[in-house]
Amino acid sequence: MEIERKFLLSEIPPTMRFARRVPIRQGYLALDGDTEVRLRITAKGAVLTIKSGRGGVRVEEEIALQSRQAEALWELTEGRRVQKTRRTVRLAGPATGPELHVEVDEYSGGLDGLVVAEVEFPDEASARGFEPPAWFGRELTDDWRYANRSLASDGMPAE
Amino acid sequence: MEIERKFLLSEIPPTMRFARRVPIRQGYLALDGDTEVRLRITAKGAVLTIKSGRGGVRVEEEIALQSRQAEALWELTEGRRVQKTRRTVRLAGPATGPELHVEVDEYSGGLDGLVVAEVEFPDEASARGFEPPAWFGRELTDDWRYANRSLASDGMPAE
Numbered sequence: 001m002e003i004e005r006k007f008l009l010s011e012i013p014p015t016m017r018f019a020r021r022v023p024i025r026q027g028y029l030a031l032d033g034d035t036e037v038r039l040r041i042t043a044k045g046a047v048l049t050i051k052s053g054r055g056g057v058r059v060e061e062e063i064a065l066q067s068r069q070a071e072a073l074w075e076l077t078e079g080r081r082v083q084k085t086r087r088t089v090r091l092a093g094p095a096t097g098p099e100l101h102v103e104v105d106e107y108s109g110g111l112d113g114l115v116v117a118e119v120e121f122p123d124e125a126s127a128r129g130f131e132p133p134a135w136f137g138r139e140l141t142d143d144w145r146y147a148n149r150s151l152a153s154d155g156m157p158a159e
Numbered sequence: 160m161e162i163e164r165k166f167l168l169s170e171i172p173p174t175m176r177f178a179r180r181v182p183i184r185q186g187y188l189a190l191d192g193d194t195e196v197r198l199r200i201t202a203k204g205a206v207l208t209i210k211s212g213r214g215g216v217r218v219e220e221e222i223a224l225q226s227r228q229a230e231a232l233w234e235l236t237e238g239r240r241v242q243k244t245r246r247t248v249r250l251a252g253p254a255t256g257p258e259l260h261v262e263v264d265e266y267s268g269g270l271d272g273l274v275v276a277e278v279e280f281p282d283e284a285s286a287r288g289f290e291p292p293a294w295f296g297r298e299l300t301d302d303w304r305y306a307n308r309s310l311a312s313d314g315m316p317a318e
Contacts, residue, residue, distance in 0.1 A: 030189035
């Protein structure tokens, strides 16, 4: 399972302006209790992810899709989509800790202006011990309104 | 899109007793409005079907899954499963019409005793013109309670 922490950014940090950008289209085919069925389409291909987030059974499975099939299924995500550009950078941290990467997602469309950083950790201990750099804003990890499925369904959270 | 009519049977017809049987496990990963995400596992393999049944956009896509992935996802279908044995026969009909096949599904588990026949048609006209043979019982085509997703979630309909 992924262990992640998520933070609000006020903008794309200047050092990342020219980092490689990956445009991502992501939509939800079905949201049913704790289970989500997500379609993500990038230039590298399309992936269907079925994920059950909470509760006793935790499952996350990814299935590669052919582009024709992905586009047919994309139709079913109408009204529950997000569009964003991802930049990934290595995080300069203490020399002793594990190497960490930050995914910075800049949303567009109805979520224009929203920028979020996500850090993935190899284990719980490094997630707990993580000291967010100064350019990170408020933590969003447990803020359900900023989950992609919420952003896709409900749009920008009111502050 | 499939054009099908569905009928209740009182039993497996004697002529089909020895027809080849295909055991089918089928469960629902997500049911969200008109969209269903179904997992079907047979000896021939596992297939994920994403289907949006009604409304303007009609989509049905099938995705073959590896067995490890199918079994992981199967965990998420708990409480929404049906188990049945399928026999397929050609239907002797008027010499002029299209050749038709009947799939006879004998349910087991909590739906023990339920036997349903499904006929698939190449077009609307042959579906409308179809004369059910004498061994077919009540038509279930528009009876939502007998849809597999309802049987899986709610069990045997009360008569």
